[in-house]
Every structure is written in C-alpha cells, then in structure tokens.
Amino acid sequence: MPKIGKTSPTNCQSWCDKHHNNRIQPVQRYACAALKSYHSMDTVVTTEATSRTLSAGGIETDAVIIGAGPVGLFQVFELGLLEIKAHVIDSLAYAGGQPMELYPDKPIFDIPAVPVCTGKELTDSLLKQINPFGAVFHFGQEVSEVERQPDGRFYVETNKGTQFLTKTIFIAAGVGAFQPRLLKVDGIEAHTGTQVHYSVKNPAKFAGKNLIILGGGDSAIDWALNFVGDGPNKAESVILIHRRDGFKAAPANVAKMRALCDQYEMQFIVGQVTGLDERDGQLVGAKVTGADGVTRIVPMDAMLVFFGLSPKLGPIANWGLDIERKQLVVDTEKFSTNVPGIFAVGDINTYPGKKKLILSGFHECALAAFGASPIIFPDKRVFLQYTTTSPKLHKVLGVETPTFD
Structure with missing residues (x-):
C-alpha cells in the first residue's frame, strides 16, 4: 500500500507528475485523485515501499481487525473457522462498538434466530462464540499508520505505539471512531x-x-x-x-x-x-x-x-482507499477494497444495494474471510465446510464431533 508522507498542498500535482510519469497503477492513480479532497490535511500518498522492522514487543500476525463491534467480532469467528488468528484494535475501552456505546440496554429484534437481545447481550454472546479462537484485543487505540512492505505484508502502528506486521487488514470500524458531541x-x-x-x-x-x-x-x-x-x-x-x-x-x-x-x-x-x-x-x-x-x-x-456521539472516519480517510461519501468502496465477491489485502465489512463499506444491518455485516465477514484465505495460505486450497458435520471444524471449535442416529 502507498505510504503516507508529508507535502504542501501546492506541490501535490507536480509531485505526482514527477514521480508517476503517467505509469502509475490504478491503486496509485486513485490515491492521488482521492487526495484532492484531503489537501487541508497536508497529506500525500507516496509510492516507495520501505522495509520496517518491528521494535521489541512488535506483533507478527495473519490478520488485524480494526473495530471490535458485532461485525468485527464475527469477523474473528469466520477467520477462526479457517484457522486464521487475528488481533483486534478498537478506539473504545471495551468490545461491542455502537450497540454497547449507544444502546447497551435497548432491544435488538433482527438478529437471525434471536427473537430479542440487548446490545450488551449480543456482545457477550459474540465474545463467547469467538472464545475458542484466542483473538487478542488492543483497546483504547487507533490505527495511525499503515504501510505496505516489500514482502506484501502491512506494517500497522497505533497511536499508542503498538506495532504489527500482518498479511491482511479487515476494517470493521462501523462509521469510524465515536467521539462525544x-x-x-x-x-x-x-x-x-x-x-x-x-x-x-x-x-x-x-x-x-x-x-x-x-x-x-x-x-x-x-x-x-x-x-x-x-x-x-x-x-x-x-x-x-x-x-x-x-x-x-x-x-x-x-x-x-x-x-x-x-x-x-x-x-x-x-x-x-x-x-x-x-x-x-x-x-x-x-x-x-x-x-x-x-x-x-x-x-x-x-x-x-x-x-450523543459523533462518528469520525479518522485516519482511515488518509490511507489511499477508494472512498465514496465517507464509506469504503468494496467488491461484493470478497469485500476487498481497492488495495489488495485490505477488506472492509459492516457499516464502513458501500456497494450497490448496501443495507446497514448487523446481519448484512455478518454475511460480509464470511465472504471476506474466504477472500483473504489465498493471501494468508497461498499454497493451500480452502474448501467450504459445515460446522454441523466437519470434524475439522469441531476440532477448531473445541467441541466433540456429534453422532447422529
């Protein structure tokens, strides 16, 4: 992914002309076009890939999920079924995202097979469901830097200095970080x-x-x-x-x-x-x-x-991603963004027919996980399996294989 650098708004076009010389790839071309709406932020996308070394305590992982709301939590589950371990980053001090922050005690009626639950109950159930997969949470942090590495992985750093090298990124940040009005x-x-x-x-x-x-x-x-x-x-x-x-x-x-x-x-x-x-x-x-x-x-x-709380897209707006009305444009086959290896699920994304529902986000998580699998396991063919009958999934979930008469 292009690296975020600093420049003056007045020299952006000359920089692009000098460095791209009309030979840029689609991702690079979009990144510069997107910057036209972000000049006030004094940011520009540069294209040089530099190798970053993790400091002591840095984390190497297959997936980083940005957002610990219901969709981010279910993304842990779908990745876990494919034996993909994940680290989860959230700006809040706890899991649950918007339902926990805005309506922890209000009833939710449109979760499949759950007639009614509160935001807190939904969060508790999701945390219980993903427990077998050992996801690591990093609360009270925002991603401040994302940089593609020469080996194809992403260097990710938070505002608290936590560093990652990850093969994939899943943005499940809802409508961004919530800030009080x-x-x-x-x-x-x-x-x-x-x-x-x-x-x-x-x-x-x-x-x-x-x-x-x-x-x-x-x-x-x-x-x-x-x-x-x-x-x-x-x-x-x-x-x-x-x-x-x-x-x-x-x-x-x-x-x-x-x-x-x-x-x-x-x-x-x-x-x-x-x-x-x-x-x-x-x-x-x-x-x-x-x-x-x-x-x-x-x-x-x-x-x-x-x-009330005001949603902010925050640093995500500066990552060179295809953005439409403060939402990330994705394909509906893998829910990948215009940057290979970065996926977007839940309310943060947009596509024709998009509906901002929790159940829609759950569906997107499944396809995004399968879309990421070839990146994480390039030499492994991944088949669709069912939790009702697959001994392998039962082992992953830590349950005994049931027997049927």
Missing part, C-alpha cells in the same frame, strides 16, 4: 474530566453531589433516574436540562422522570447552558438560558453531558 461554552476545557464529563465510568464518584445532566436521549434520562434512585450512588440533587420539552428516549423512562419531577425528587429545565460560573478555579454553577430568554445560574458540583 461537546458542550461548546467558553472555558469548559479546563474542567473537562474533573467536573464536566461526557460519560460515566464510575457512578460512585457522583454520589452525594449536586448534578446537572444535559441531553434529551436515553443516556441522559437513564443516568438521571439512576442518580435519583435510592442506592449507594444516589446524588444530593439532580437537574436535567434539555433545549426543548421533548425527548428521544424510552417513553416509560421519560414518564418516570416527569413523575419524579412532580414529586420534587428532581428538576427538569427547558433551556441551554450558555456559560459557566467559576470560583477559585472551581466550577460552582452553570449559566442556563431558559425558553423565556432569561439566563439564570444553576448551582452544581458536576455536569454530565450526553449530546
């Missing part, structure tokens, strides 16, 4: 992570505090109910603030919230935070402009902001 008021950065939070990792930290919770979705409502309820994490007070008197949350929970407000257990304000009230470097209140246009100071110890 931020509250944009002056001076908030100084308090982010101390008094202003975009997620709750340790509920006990907020016990006995005066809380302001911002947002109108499930996360905001659910955490408001959590901190109002009796228990070890009960807050001193909870004030929910949303820009309008309407919510994108489970109706039953919205009704509970309104009932608690009627009982003076918590408070709901229609308005927006437009400023902060600070004293001696500490945040003591938020300036809230209500529907009446009047700005009032609401006292607080901590603020929880749940404005």
Whole structure:
C-alpha cells in the first residue's frame, strides 16, 4: 500500500507528475485523485515501499481487525473457522462498538434466530462464540499508520505505539471512531474530566453531589433516574436540562422522570447552558438560558453531558482507499477494497444495494474471510465446510464431533 508522507498542498500535482510519469497503477492513480479532497490535511500518498522492522514487543500476525463491534467480532469467528488468528484494535475501552456505546440496554429484534437481545447481550454472546479462537484485543487505540512492505505484508502502528506486521487488514470500524458531541461554552476545557464529563465510568464518584445532566436521549434520562434512585450512588440533587420539552428516549423512562419531577425528587429545565460560573478555579454553577430568554445560574458540583456521539472516519480517510461519501468502496465477491489485502465489512463499506444491518455485516465477514484465505495460505486450497458435520471444524471449535442416529 502507498505510504503516507508529508507535502504542501501546492506541490501535490507536480509531485505526482514527477514521480508517476503517467505509469502509475490504478491503486496509485486513485490515491492521488482521492487526495484532492484531503489537501487541508497536508497529506500525500507516496509510492516507495520501505522495509520496517518491528521494535521489541512488535506483533507478527495473519490478520488485524480494526473495530471490535458485532461485525468485527464475527469477523474473528469466520477467520477462526479457517484457522486464521487475528488481533483486534478498537478506539473504545471495551468490545461491542455502537450497540454497547449507544444502546447497551435497548432491544435488538433482527438478529437471525434471536427473537430479542440487548446490545450488551449480543456482545457477550459474540465474545463467547469467538472464545475458542484466542483473538487478542488492543483497546483504547487507533490505527495511525499503515504501510505496505516489500514482502506484501502491512506494517500497522497505533497511536499508542503498538506495532504489527500482518498479511491482511479487515476494517470493521462501523462509521469510524465515536467521539462525544461537546458542550461548546467558553472555558469548559479546563474542567473537562474533573467536573464536566461526557460519560460515566464510575457512578460512585457522583454520589452525594449536586448534578446537572444535559441531553434529551436515553443516556441522559437513564443516568438521571439512576442518580435519583435510592442506592449507594444516589446524588444530593439532580437537574436535567434539555433545549426543548421533548425527548428521544424510552417513553416509560421519560414518564418516570416527569413523575419524579412532580414529586420534587428532581428538576427538569427547558433551556441551554450558555456559560459557566467559576470560583477559585472551581466550577460552582452553570449559566442556563431558559425558553423565556432569561439566563439564570444553576448551582452544581458536576455536569454530565450526553449530546450523543459523533462518528469520525479518522485516519482511515488518509490511507489511499477508494472512498465514496465517507464509506469504503468494496467488491461484493470478497469485500476487498481497492488495495489488495485490505477488506472492509459492516457499516464502513458501500456497494450497490448496501443495507446497514448487523446481519448484512455478518454475511460480509464470511465472504471476506474466504477472500483473504489465498493471501494468508497461498499454497493451500480452502474448501467450504459445515460446522454441523466437519470434524475439522469441531476440532477448531473445541467441541466433540456429534453422532447422529
């Protein structure tokens, strides 16, 4: 794969003319064309393949999967059936991707043979299913560099310095890395992570505090109910603030919230935070402009902001891959990208008739695994086998071969 380098936007065309001289291959030609939309990033694709040596602790593997959502996890399974070991990289601190981050407790009804499950239950089941294959997870990391090596493998490095040499890459990053939508008021950065939070990792930290919770979705409502309820994490007070008197949350929970407000257990304000009230470097209140246009100071110890998550394509946009409307173009035979050895499955890809469904991603994983097999095992012919009858697959899965009457 072309290597990412640095250049000035003004000399990209002259560089291409000088180095390509109209003899570039299709992948190289596309890479330069794609850069026309990325000049603001000061990146350009160079074509020289240089050999990279792994530092101590570097990992050699057959496959690197980028994304540990449901599709990325099932890709581990499909590769495992073909005896292909995988390492999985995800920017989140845990497996599950979008279902775990956005709706861990919401019901999902369209998983084949599973009438209903939550995002957490789906993730737990997939992790159990792939357990026999010993996939290694690298959480809290993003891929920052991908470079084709002279021997055909890819050098991959993350923002934490983890290095890989891999024969194949499977991009299962959903719609990219999820980043919280931020509250944009002056001076908030100084308090982010101390008094202003975009997620709750340790509920006990907020016990006995005066809380302001911002947002109108499930996360905001659910955490408001959590901190109002009796228990070890009960807050001193909870004030929910949303820009309008309407919510994108489970109706039953919205009704509970309104009932608690009627009982003076918590408070709901229609308005927006437009400023902060600070004293001696500490945040003591938020300036809230209500529907009446009047700005009032609401006292607080901590603020929880749940404005949702914004998907970002991130560094993938700079890898010279064929991109269409922030999605990776693939063929539907192997779900390979325009760069041989790099595959894309799930919501990150696009093709005629594409449907962004988990079950569609599962189908793509199977074909991508078979598409990668000749790269990983060039001298081995791989046959389709069935888990119901194949002793070899039973051995791979760690189960005894069943007998039938």
